[in-house]
Amino acid sequence: MNAVETETRPAQAPGPTDVRLFTIPGSHPGTAVRLMLEQKGIEHQRTDLLPVLSWVVLRARRFPAVRVPAIKIDGRRVQGSREIARELERIKPQPPLFPADPQRRAAIEEVERFGDEDLQQAIRRVLLWALRQDTAPFASFAEGSRIGIPVGLAVKTAGPFVALDARSVGTTEATVREAISALPAMLQRIDDWIAEGVLGGEQPNAADFQIATCLRLAMSLDDLRPAIEHGPAGELALRVVPDYPGRIPRVLPPAWLEPLRATAHSGA
Ligand SMILES: N[C@@H](CCC(=O)N[C@@H](CS)C(=O)NCC(=O)O)C(=O)O
Numbered sequence: 125m126n127a128v129e130t131e132t133r134p135a136q137a138p139g140p141t142d143v144r145l146f147t148i149p150g151s152h153p154g155t156a157v158r159l160m161l162e163q164k165g166i167e168h169q170r171t172d173l174l175p176v177l178s179w180v181v182l183r184a185r186r187f188p189a190v191r192v193p194a195i196k197i198d199g200r201r202v203q204g205s206r207e208i209a210r211e212l213e214r215i216k217p218q219p220p221l222f223p224a225d226p227q228r229r230a231a232i233e234e235v236e237r238f239g240d241e242d243l244q245q246a247i248r249r250v251l252l253w254a255l256r257q258d259t260a261p262f263a264s265f266a267e268g269s270r271i272g273i274p275v276g277l278a279v280k281t282a283g284p285f286v287a288l289d290a291r292s293v294g295t296t297e298a299t300v301r302e303a304i305s306a307l308p309a310m311l312q313r314i315d316d317w318i319a320e321g322v323l324g325g326e327q328p329n330a331a332d333f334q335i336a337t338c339l340r341l342a343m344s345l346d347d348l349r350p351a352i353e354h355g356p357a358g359e360l361a362l363r364v365v366p367d368y369p370g371r372i373p374r375v376l377p378p379a380w381l382e383p384l385r386a387t388a389h390s391g392a
Pocket of ligand 1: 151153175178179190191192203205206240
């Protein structure tokens with residue numbers, strides 16, 4: 125269980141007054157940061173950007189890099205879900221995203237790193253490959269966001285942007301197949317962390333948000349959802365992130381999904 129260590133924390137400093145999150149509809153780390161802000165009760169504005177066009181906007185806003193999530197807090201710019209988690213913890217320690225105990229914190233940080241560096245990218249590649257086959261499902265991810273142009277127009281013009289985005293993260297048949305093959309072992313690691321109590325405490329920690337949002341994005345693909353939803357990892361994802369927009373009907377070649385048939389939760 126993730127104990128909430130309130131007693132050893134310093135008194136709360138006055139919160140930030142001007143916070144704006146820059147994200148992309150359906151972005152898993154973007155959603156993780158939104159949920160962290162909500163858990164901490166930090167009021168914020170949100171700017172929803174379109175893939176690739178986001179690169180231009182972030183540069184124009186003087187962010188040093190072109191990826192989201194990016195956040196501006198009282199004039200300070202912070203980018204990257206792990207960096208932002210630490211900044212939120214610094215400016216508003218309660219309720220905590222990390223435990224005070226150094227050993228428990230190290231365990232959570234290791235899971236968080238896995239989510240940020242390994243799981244996120246695997247799911248991103250599968251998603252972008254699917255959207256390259258058909259951009260229409262992008263509309264379902266834009267539900268509830270304000271992207272500044274009609275969603276229909278965004279979908280119609282998305283093709284070249286999705287292609288560029290996919291290329292920028294190394295989306296190829298080989299890397300997508302590799303990501304799918306790696307998924308059962310990744311799910312097993314997550315199930316193990318839940319069993320050990322590193323993930324799945326009563327109040328989500330930074331790693332819960334990182335992992336759960338990746339899994340929710342994966343579950344928006346009809347091809348992947350059955351392998352995830354009924355196991356501990358899927359249950360965690362649905363509890364931590366009850367609502368996640370987006371749905372992509374089956375699009376992956378069945379042969380690519382072979383590695384998922386052996387998973388305990390696939391129903392195969
Ligand atoms: N590991 C980084 C990932 C950042 C990242 O790659 N974000 C994607 C969205 S999930 C992005 O900015 N993509 C640019 C685009 O789609 O144009 C983090 O957690 O902050």
